[in-house]
Amino acid sequence: MEILERISYYILPLILLIVALIILFGKKDYFDSFLRGAKNGAVSAVNLLPTLCALIVGVSMLTASGAGELLSQLVSPFFDKIGVPKELFPLILTRPISGSASLATFGELLSQNGADSFPALCASLIMASSDTFVYVICVYFSQVGIKKTRHALPVAIFVSCLSILLSCILCRIFY
Amino acid sequence: MLGKSFSFLCIISLLATFLTKNEKALADSIFGGAAKSVTVVISILGLMTLWNGILEVLKDAGVIEKLSKLLRPILKHIFPRAFKENTATEEITACVSANILGLSNATTPLALLAIGKMNEGRKSDKATNDMITLAILGCACFNIIPTTVIAMRVSQGASITYELLVPVWICSFVCMTVGIILCRLIGKICGDT
Incomplete structure (x- = not known):
């Protein structure tokens, strides 16, 4: 485990080293590519703002009004049984539907509980290991005119539940 | 989809406030939330810029x-x-x-x-x-x-x-x-x- 953890520190610096070598010895001007990509990244991050603004206002209102607490209380007996902290409930609701909505709830969760708290760690694992399956299945298939998605949705739901449970178990083991 | 989510969040919050009497917190949270969205974007802006630049180099090479x-x-x-x-x-x-x-x-x-x-x-x-x-x-x-x-x-x-x-x-x-x-x-x- 310790070796893996060591490796994890080196991943980003190593990728940067590869990029640096490409820029130094490449035949083309690869720093140009870097600037172009970086600009696109900056633009797409800023483009998130309008959606995030609306959704974070909504999520903040939900927390401030006490509705989030009420809803969490409602599911907490069930969540306790399967070992999932009840604070994750808003994230579990939004994660399948939209990337920006789940980013909004994730940010709220981090600032409410502290980034190193147990629920925040579980939430980070969930965010990193599962994606917006409702959105993915809707968009992927509807664009090409496929109406019968067969076992896509059941498998996606199963995998998402697995990612939630596994995230909580892994956090218990690691931290 | 997102529009509906936003509307639901607002309506549920308002209804809950009648029960919990958190009017002040609710009103504050609107300003706080709007400000927080900027913080969130800024917090991911730098890394997204860097990462997309790196990936563009890797793609081109x-x-x-x-x-x-x-x-x-x-x-x-x-x-x-x-x-x-x-x-x-x-x-x-x-x-x-x-x-x-x-x-x-x-x-x-x-x-x-x-x-x-x-x-x-x-x-x-x-x-x-x-x-x-x-x-x-x-x-x-x-x-x-x-x-x-x-x-x-x-x-x-x-x-x-x-x-x-x-x-x-x-x-x-x-x-x-x-x-x-x-x-x-x-x-x-x-x-x-």
């Missing part, structure tokens, strides 16, 4: 193409029909590589291209097994470096940042493997369209 080639022998077993008929194989490998690198902006167009190619010449409105497997990979895929999550954690003052990578690797790998195995099993049992 052909590194991502090499990664795709490395993945081909594995993907052959995951998408048997597409590789047997040699349709959309390049799109599939590109899409899976993008997923692994966490290029969420690039995966959707690549996946649409791949599914569109797999659907060419078919008249049925049922998804094929390979299309479903690709969609499942879009829902849960092995993730080398979850840049957005780390950026958010760093900006919120977390002390556990890169240490998170090992559990992320384990979790995302297990979820992906289970998803693929389930898809192949169900595909075997139910046949293909």
Whole structure:
């Protein structure tokens, strides 16, 4: 485990080293590519703002009004049984539907509980290991005119539940 | 979808306030939330800029193409029909590589291209097994470096940042493997369209 953890520190610096070598010895001007990509990244991050603004206002209102607490209380007996902290409930609701909505709830969760708290760690694992399956299945298939998605949705739901449970178990083991 | 989510959030919050009497907190949270959205964007802005620049260099220098080639022998077993008929194989490998690198902006167009190619010449409105497997990979895929999550954690003052990578690797790998195995099993049992 310790070796893996060591490796994890080196991943980003190593990728940067590869990029640096490409820029130094490449035949083309690869720093140009870097600037172009970086600009696109900056633009797409800023483009998130309008959606995030609306959704974070909504999520903040939900927390401030006490509705989030009420809803969490409602599911907490069930969540306790399967070992999932009840604070994750808003994230579990939004994660399948939209990337920006789940980013909004994730940010709220981090600032409410502290980034190193147990629920925040579980939430980070969930965010990193599962994606917006409702959105993915809707968009992927509807664009090409496929109406019968067969076992896509059941498998996606199963995998998402697995990612939630596994995230909580892994956090218990690691931290 | 998002509009409805926003409306629901507002209405539920207002109704809950009548019960909990948190009027002041509710009113404050509107300003606080709007301000916080800027903080969130700023906290991921730097890393997203850097990461997209890095990936553009890797793409232009052909590194991502090499990664795709490395993945081909594995993907052959995951998408048997597409590789047997040699349709959309390049799109599939590109899409899976993008997923692994966490290029969420690039995966959707690549996946649409791949599914569109797999659907060419078919008249049925049922998804094929390979299309479903690709969609499942879009829902849960092995993730080398979850840049957005780390950026958010760093900006919120977390002390556990890169240490998170090992559990992320384990979790995302297990979820992906289970998803693929389930898809192949169900595909075997139910046949293909």
